[in-house]
Amino acid sequence: MILVLVGAVLLVAYFALTPLLMLLYSSFSDAPPGTLGNLTVANFARAYLDPEFYPLFWNTIKFAFGSSALSFLLGSFLAWICERTNTPLRGLLTTLVIVLFVVPGILETVAWILLLSPQIGLINLAIRKLVGAPGFSLNVYSLGGMIWAESMNLYPLVFLLMSAAFRSQDVAMEEASLTCGAGNFATLRRITLRLVTPAMLSVMLITFIRAAESFEVPALIGVRAGIFVFTTKIYGALQRLRPHYGIAGAYSLILLLISIVGLFSYFRLTKAAERFATITGKGYRPRRIDLGVWRYVTSASCIFIMGVTAILPLTNLVWSSLTPYMAVPSLEMASLLSLKSYRELFHFPFAQTAFVNSLVLSFASASAVMLLTSVIAWITVKSKIRGRFLLDNLAFLPIAIPGIVLGVSLLVLYLTIPIPIYGSLWILFIAYMTKYLPYGIRTASASMIQIGKELEEASVASGASWLQTFRRILLPLLMPGFVAGWIYIAVVSLRELSTSILLYTQQTIVLSILVFDLWESGLYSSVSALGVLMVFFLMVVTWTARRIGARIGYIE
Amino acid sequence: MEKKRYRSREFPVLTLIALALVLFACNTLWGSGHIDMEGARKEGRATIYSSISLEDLTILSRAFQKKYPWIKVENYRAGKIRLGQRIITEARAGRHQFDLLLSSAFTTLEMKLQKLLVRYESPERSHYRPELKDPEGYWTAAQINTMSASYNTKLVNRDEVPKHWRELLNPRWKGRIAINANRPEWYIGLLQMMGETEARRYMRDLADTKTIPLESATLADELLAAGEYPLYANAAPGNTERIMKKGAPVDWARMNALPTYPILVSVAAHAKSPNIARLMADFLLSEEGQRVLREIPRIPARTGVEPNPSHLTRGLNIFYININAMVGKGDDLEGEFRRTFGLR
Structure with a gap:
């Protein structure tokens, strides 16, 4: 037990501390990472005495809060419907939401420009024609438009994590509430939602920080709208041949601070872990609520939400992959449709290598992160070891490190120390481990909180070792959260670009580099074709996983 | 005596010159292919x-x-x-x-x-x-890479196509010109072509027409084809030709001079x-x-x-950017370009 725990702690420290220390050091230094400089607070002065920073920061707060709130509402509503009600078509809904993840960020953002631009946006053109209101315009180039586009990026994550939480709920408390005369809605509000508080807080924290540091929406929509967020400042400091790592570091520390405060509140609110334990010795079986005729209403609302948030952008993606250039759908364009971009894609150099590398990395990093963070979550939730809050922090804080800073830190480290992994897949694996630890720890921790301590105690009392208990009792009970975290990491790691671009070589090229290269080469149709193939591939994988899950009784 | 002294003084000098010549020859040989x-x-x-x-x-x-x-x-x-x-x-x-x-x-x-x-x-x-x-x-x-303004042929009449950089200031284009923020070479080119003071004034006037800033060349090219705006000030004609070949309704203007990097x-x-x-x-x-x-x-x-x-170069006034004049100024000029057009 001690060996496993110490090993896990050391691994987390190894992954997270290097870039964190480098970030801290460079923010207090006048030299770039990896070189000795003088200690200084000049970076902070330059960053925070800049009057331009504050309006940008305020924009960031509005943007991140809006995106976090909207994606939370949407994702949780869909998750509740899928996991806890007998709404028809809920299986299809789950598959659709998950595949949305894999669409490269650039394409998803461009899709929303093509749907909601006042000039050429399809939704605007359609409404103007159908309703006969020529002046009607939803404007993607606004704060609302940015929040919408970012939420569309984030809500599948909320859906996944909240589904896991709803799946591990005990029906007994809800039944007690219903027996006492509370209605379905009151039970939902006062029992169901309160029990998933840890998961809700985790999701809000992650989505808030993800939105605050997001790049595609601010760059592609925000710049055009004249709404700048403070990642623009970080980007500006790093997008130079002589990057201001120190200033970028000083700005990033604000995200670190938000993360620490967020985590602190999370720990305060979930302090009495046993209050949230729904998986106890009494056995649990989540009950599906029979909505009666209302299930058709929920079904219709889901179809509407999925139609707008998934089918429209996905159709747009397919359309873009078939047209030779970006164009509003029309009969004239329909005659130009072809599969040329798909053919071009197969002739693209290194496409196969990139596909294989990405799959290996995605599978390996998702599995390794979830295993490691499950052990860490046990320490932070179940043990009484001193300093466990710090450990949770350590695993979560890499969320605030900009991708480029992470890339440079790893470059410096593995160019300097005699571990020969520079230029290999290992360095990318370590980068992905570091980058996705925060998502792993939040999912694992929110799930661990739901498990009562008596099951573990029973196992140990029956003579099982800690490792046996962990492997045979805890891990299976953690599965909903584990699988949700695994899926998320496996899929988003296929999209990781900002760190990979500094670390890859011809042999270790990954799909996201390919997407970036196609995009930069102006091959928009081919990027879209690649996006469609990734979606298709993921649909097949999800469908197969669900079939296997159904066979082993994990998924209905 | 006189002769001997002369020799002893000259010897080290001659040796040094010979050594320098050998080094120079080696260097030239190595550096010259x-x-x-x-x-x-x-x-x-x-x-x-x-x-x-x-x-x-x-x-x-x-x-x-x-x-x-x-x-x-x-x-x-x-x-x-x-x-x-x-x-x-x-x-x-x-x-x-x-x-x-x-x-x-x-x-x-x-x-x-x-x-x-x-x-x-x-x-x-x-x-x-x-x-x-x-x-x-x-x-x-x-x-x-040459640079010129590109336009959407469905939104711009033939007689409206600008032929001179100054024509972009025509009120007709107000709020309708896209600028690719990732192509600072265009800014540097015009700075050298027009002279710094005049070019800076021109750029400020252009920015005042409410240009549309974009962070990606691909997005700028594709949105031009889709008809989001009629004109794209700092396009690369080579890229415009690529989408023209695919049938997109775009073309590029033959400007008075094409800054080229x-x-x-x-x-x-x-x-x-x-x-x-x-x-x-x-x-x-x-x-x-x-x-x-x-x-x-x-x-x-x-x-x-x-x-x-x-025709990408034939018969056109190609203005080659003086690269060595940019030494050590790249980051600053890029920053100036971005700030002028309202970017950070």
């Missing part, structure tokens, strides 16, 4: 770092490998900034990974300043205009395969290499090899 083919065979492999797309880079390196099948070439590609950051980080750690650099002036000049490049005067350089090669021999242009080829100071690096540089600059480049299609820099289509 001496390639040890036996050495190249022993090296066997080399790495190109580049900011041109991976697909195009691979076409070039495959053509080179077809000529020299015993050489293995590794390609690495990133945008000009990330490319520079990787090279500098590697150099700081004392690990030099690239042999040949094929990138924009931004990266190349910085690498020259950081002493990460070596002089190499390829014999092919005699076919290049003076503006397209470094007088000190550190770089030579392999490709040029090169993609430069240079050899790494710490190349592990210096002979192959020189061989590759020679190939890229040779007529054969330039024809491969032309078919990609990219605009060859070599005099006498016309681009495909030839």
Whole structure:
């Protein structure tokens, strides 16, 4: 037990501390990472005495809060419907939401420009024609438009994590509430939602920080709208041949601070872990609520939400992959449709290598992160070891490190120390481990909180070792959260670009580099074709996983 | 006595001069294209770092490998900034990974300043205009990129197409011109073409027409085709031609002068395969290499090899940006460009 725990702690420290220390050091230094400089607070002065920073920061707060709130509402509503009600078509809904993840960020953002631009946006053109209101315009180039586009990026994550939480709920408390005369809605509000508080807080924290540091929406929509967020400042400091790592570091520390405060509140609110334990010795079986005729209403609302948030952008993606250039759908364009971009894609150099590398990395990093963070979550939730809050922090804080800073830190480290992994897949694996630890720890921790301590105690009392208990009792009970975290990491790691671009070589090229290269080469149709193939591939994988899950009784 | 004294004084001076001459000869020989083919065979492999797309880079390196099948070439590609950051980080750690650099002036000049490049005067350089090669021999242009305004043919009438940069200030275009924030070379080009004071005033006036800033060349090209705006001020006609070929309703304006920047080829100071690096540089600059480049299609820099289509340069007033005037100013000028157009 001690060996496993110490090993896990050391691994987390190894992954997270290097870039964190480098970030801290460079923010207090006048030299770039990896070189000795003088200690200084000049970076902070330059960053925070800049009057331009504050309006940008305020924009960031509005943007991140809006995106976090909207994606939370949407994702949780869909998750509740899928996991806890007998709404028809809920299986299809789950598959659709998950595949949305894999669409490269650039394409998803461009899709929303093509749907909601006042000039050429399809939704605007359609409404103007159908309703006969020529002046009607939803404007993607606004704060609302940015929040919408970012939420569309984030809500599948909320859906996944909240589904896991709803799946591990005990029906007994809800039944007690219903027996006492509370209605379905009151039970939902006062029992169901309160029990998933840890998961809700985790999701809000992650989505808030993800939105605050997001790049595609601010760059592609925000710049055009004249709404700048403070990642623009970080980007500006790093997008130079002589990057201001120190200033970028000083700005990033604000995200670190938000993360620490967020985590602190999370720990305060979930302090009495046993209050949230729904998986106890009494056995649990989540009950599906029979909505009666209302299930058709929920079904219709889901179809509407999925139609707008998934089918429209996905159709747009397919359309873009078939047209030779970006164009509003029309009969004239329909005659130009072809599969040329798909053919071009197969002739693209290194496409196969990139596909294989990405799959290996995605599978390996998702599995390794979830295993490691499950052990860490046990320490932070179940043990009484001193300093466990710090450990949770350590695993979560890499969320605030900009991708480029992470890339440079790893470059410096593995160019300097005699571990020969520079230029290999290992360095990318370590980068992905570091980058996705925060998502792993939040999912694992929110799930661990739901498990009562008596099951573990029973196992140990029956003579099982800690490792046996962990492997045979805890891990299976953690599965909903584990699988949700695994899926998320496996899929988003296929999209990781900002760190990979500094670390890859011809042999270790990954799909996201390919997407970036196609995009930069102006091959928009081919990027879209690649996006469609990734979606298709993921649909097949999800469908197969669900079939296997159904066979082993994990998924209905 | 007199004679003897003369000799004893002259001897060290003569020795020094002789030594200097030998060193100069070696340096000239080495810097001017001496390639040890036996050495190249022993090296066997080399790495190109580049900011041109991976697909195009691979076409070039495959053509080179077809000529020299015993050489293995590794390609690495990133945008000009990330490319520079990787090279500098590697150099700081004392690990030099690239042999040949094929990138924009931004990266190349910085690498020259950081002493990460070596002089190499390829014999092919005699076919290049003076503006397209470094007088000190550190770089030579392999490709040029012209810049002009592009327009959507459905939204702009033939008689409205601007012919002079000043026409972009016409109130007709207010709020209808896109600017690609990732092409500072255009700003630098106009600064040199018009003179700094006049150009800065022009840029401010242009920004006042409420230009539409965009962070990506691809997005700017594609949204122009889709009809989001009628005019795109700092387009690359080479890219516009590519989408025109696919049938998009776009074309580019034949402006009074087209600011033009090169993609430069240079050899790494710490190349592990210096002979192959020189061989590759020679190939890229040779007529054969330039024809491969032309078919990609990219605009060859070599005099006498016309681009495909030839009207990309023929009969036009090409203004070559003075690269050496940008030394050490790249970041500042880019910042100035972005701020002028309301970007941060």
